[in-house]
Amino acid sequence: MIRIENLNVDLGEFLLRDIRLSVEENDFFVLIGPTGAGKTVLIEAVAGLVPVKSGRIFIRDRDVTRLPPEKRGISIVYQDYALFPHLTVLDNVLYGLHFHHVSREEKEARKKELVRQLNLGRLLHRYPGTLSGGELQRVALARALIIHPDVLLLDEPLSALDPGFREEIRDSLRTLHRHSDVTFIMVTHNFAEALSLGRSGAVINNGVIEQQGEIEDIFRRPRSRFVAGFVGMKNCSRAEFRGTKAVVDGLDIETGRKRENREGYIAIRPEDVVLSRKPLQSSMRNVFQGKITSVQDRGFFFEVSVAVRGAVFVSLITKSALLDLELRKEAGIWIAFKATAIHVF
Amino acid sequence: MRTRELFFWVMISSGIVIMAFILLPMIQLMTAPSFSMLGKTIKDADVLRAIWLSVYTSGLAALIAFVLGTPLAYLLSRAKFRGKGIIESVIDLPIVIPHPVVGIAILSIAGRNHWVGRVLAELGIRIMGSVTGIVTVLTFVGLPFYINAAREGFESVPPRLERVSRSLGASMVSTFFRITFPLAGRSILAGGVMCLARAVSEFGAVVIIAYHPMIAPVMIYERFEAYGLKYSQPVAFWLVLLCLVLFLVLRMLTLYRKRGR
Secondary structure (H helix, E strand, C coil), X not given: CEEEEEEEEECCCCEEEEEEEEECCCCEXXXXXXXXXXXXXXXXXXXXXXXXXXXXXXXXXXXXXXXXXXXXCEEXXXXXXXXXXXXXXXXXXXXXXXXXXXXXXXXXXXXXXHHHHCCCCCCCCCCHXXXXXXXXXXXXXXXXXXXXXXXXXXXXXXXXXXXXXXXXXXXXHHHHHHCCCCEEEEEECCHHHHHHHCCEEEEEECCEEEEEEEHHHXXXXXXXXXXXXXXXXXEEEEEEEECCEEEECCEEEECCCCCCCCEEEEEECHHHCEEECCCCCCCCCEEEEEEEEEEEECCCEEEEEEEECCEEEEEEEEHXXXXXXXXXXXXXXXXXXXXXXXXXX | CCCCCHHHXXXXXXXXXXXXXXXXXXXXXXXXXXHHHHHHHHHCHHHHHHHHHHHHHHHHHHHHHHHHHHHHHHHHHHCCCCCHHHHHHXXXXXXXXXXXXXXXXXXXXXXXXXXXXXXXXXXXXXXCCCHXXXXXXXXXXXXXXXXXXXXXXXXXXXHHHHHHHHHCCCCHHHHHHHHHHHHHHHHHHHHHHHHXXXXXXXXXXXXXXXXXXXXXXXXXXXHHHHHCHHXXXXXXXXXXXXXXXXXXXXXXXXXXHHHCC
């Protein structure tokens, strides 16, 4: 569907280096990365809105690298909605149809369908300046989809929204994707969004693709330290593998199966690290005694750091667990985790 | 702000001085001529012709500035290139050059000693003492005001809106006419009015190029020279009234822009 070959973009402050990507037809593809990683530049390059230094972009096997944006069969939705302030909601939605040869009946049918799907009925004659964030984003989606693009590019569509609207737009995106054959490419810095919406995706950092594949797979099996951190595997350390063990700062950690003797990394999700006052009698193969070095309030959860010899493990626990265990800094504590919770790369 | 501080009183009194400085002469000018004088003046065919000439040459100047200046203003608002600062300075040049010098400079290329003058003569275009000449200098002095206002207007339109428009299938031209131009419209109009107002008030450059046909400021000067203050005031009254109307339109446009949206 979309194939990007050795793409290089140089915008001074933003760089993309040797990007290779492929996106399947009708996929929901998510580009994930921190702010400033070059995600938006990448979709703008697909849209033809930024100059490409070298490399090629194919949409439906057609080389679009040198085509102007209006000839690529794409639509773009920006984080700040970018609605035309001098046009009503209806005129915004219909805007793209001025430039596409569509019969009157077809126009009306598409409009009706999108107005229904995105619940725009009561907004049609208002101006963008009077709408809420969620409403603006719904209008922007309708405007982008009415031209039936091959690809819909979404630039952080949820980031600027209040939590309530975010849920609503997330659901809308899911339904819209399910009911159309448009390929969605979404940019986000939030891995939770990617996980809830995306089918496949890529993690991008400093203008380079770190990993791509199915979102589930990126989530479970990150292949670099950066990706591990990004998908929430806060416990990531350099390790030396000997037999079935991984040695981290002199600590022998059981990984459950025999591995090649080499150096690498192990990563464990903080929610997989269990804390207890006494050594746990369980099937968990790794049980260590350590000392709490910090307890941090993360809102719904607390993040507890435990030093075991030279290594530090982070565990996520609920507030009630924190109170039950009477955790405080400097206190002695036992940690335990399963061998299967360890991701090796 | 603490009202008792000395600095507060300095600000207030300097403000009063400035207001008086601007308003006293204006009020005197506008109230000095008697109604009968004003009535007689406005019926005077020469006066009417001069004011009308002022209005339509200035209008033409603003129109030319609009047609020629809009693309450049748009380019300056969007493109980044080396030497952009130089181009912007060149555009501002007519503001700082003394007005009679503008007239002399234009005359110096319009004569037979310069190839431009020879080309113009070939085409049968006369600058010296003609309406064409008046429009030429008025455009010269008015252009910076139009281009700067239009450029600011274009700059206030987010490029993102243009990008979205392009992605929805609009070409660059359609995007400009459907999105950018309407959104910058108010600034463009304000720029046009500013250019027009600047042109109406021009004297120094015009008097070098064309004493006749006579525009209103030249006529005021002539009446003052020939008959004295009393006879120049009524013509000045009508010209000022015209400028005030333009000024009012401009203020309405800019104020509305600040409050609206």
